[in-house]
Amino acid sequence: MRNLDIATLRSLQAVAEYGAVTRAAESLNMTQSALSMQMKRLEEIFGQPMLMKQGRGVVLSDMASELLVEARKLVAMNDRIMSRFTGERPEGRLRVGLTSDWLLDKVAQAVRAFREHNPRVELIINDGNTVDLRKQMKNGDHDVILTTEFEAPPGAIHLAKLDLIWVGAIGGTAWRQRPLPLANSPRCAYYPVGIAALEQAGIEWSQSVGDGGCEAWRMLAAADLGVNLQVAGIALTGLETIDHGGALPPLPPTWLNAYVTDGPARCLASDFACYLRRAVNEVAEVAAAAA
Known part of the structure; x- marks a missing residue:
């Protein structure tokens, strides 16, 4: 049985957060070559590539x-184990829930920035x-959560309002098929909205066969x-906005x-929400520039 190295996994997190090997290595006070070797080690363990080039940076492969x-x-x-058994106790604890519809690099960077300052x-x-x-x-399991919704209900901190778009394979043709194959999880917040739009437009659709997370x-x-339905402004490996010319609704x-708790962690949770707002605003600016 092979063992995973915690330092290597920490490096993988840093690459995901910074989108560049050089910046990730700097954040961990190590050389670029050393971090690259760690990624190569993961590739050898799992037999699959870890990173893919995108523009001037890199993104994680699907695996x-x-x-x-x-x-x-x-x-x-x-x-947590190190803190417990070395006697270093945290000053506080923050339980964060992030929607799997929106686990993206910018949010990961927000988490890292909060951690560095706290x-x-x-x-x-x-x-x-x-x-x-x-x-x-509602059950008290989280102190702060990030959600994607089609309303701005009372009690929510409204971070941004972003366009929802149809995306598909680069140069793909699946969007021309009828019934239209829909590759979103039925548990995805965007799923019922996409179905409603298709049915209102009189477009037949079918559910792609698959299972798992986003x-x-x-x-x-x-x-x-x-x-697939996604928020505009998020770069996704192998996907592009579908230029359907009105063929899709x-x-x-x-x-x-x-959403922030009313409990003892309220101040920390509110501070964390500010980091999320900055991350979301960066994505919104990218989407506005591309529109």
Whole structure:
């Protein structure tokens, strides 16, 4: 049985957050070549590429993105064990829930920036769909959550209102098929909205065959096995905005909302929400520039 190295997994997190090997290495006080060797080590272990070039930077491969979800948990557990048995106690604890519809590099950078400015705060991060996160928040399981919704309900901190778009494989033709294959999870917040838009337009649709989290469905779309609904301004490996010329119906905008606890962690949660707002605003600016 081979063992995973915590430092290597921490490096994978940094690459995802900074989108560049050089910046990730600098943030960890190591050389670029050393970090590159760590990524190569992961590739040897799993037999799949970890990074893909995109513009001047890099993005995680689909497999690496799935690995990242588990890596975050393992790194967090390592840090909790070290804190407990070395006597270094955190000054506070913040339980964060992030929608799996919106686990993107900018949000990861926001998490990292908060951690750097609050090194003694223990962060416990979980992902899930908006419906589950709202229920968990109501039950007191989270101190702050980030959600994607099609309304701005009372009590929500409204971070941004962004366009929802149809995306598909680069140069793909799945969007021309009828019935239209839809490659979104039925648990995705965008799923019922996409179906409603298609049915109102009189377009037959079918559900692509698949299972798993958001990354699995995006992989199906990138393989041209269906179309996917996403927020404008987010770069996704292997996917592009579909230039359908009106063949697909328009979609309503979506709200990016945050909810903050009324409990003892309220101040920390509100501070964390400010970091999220900055991250969301950067994405909104990218989307506005591309419009």
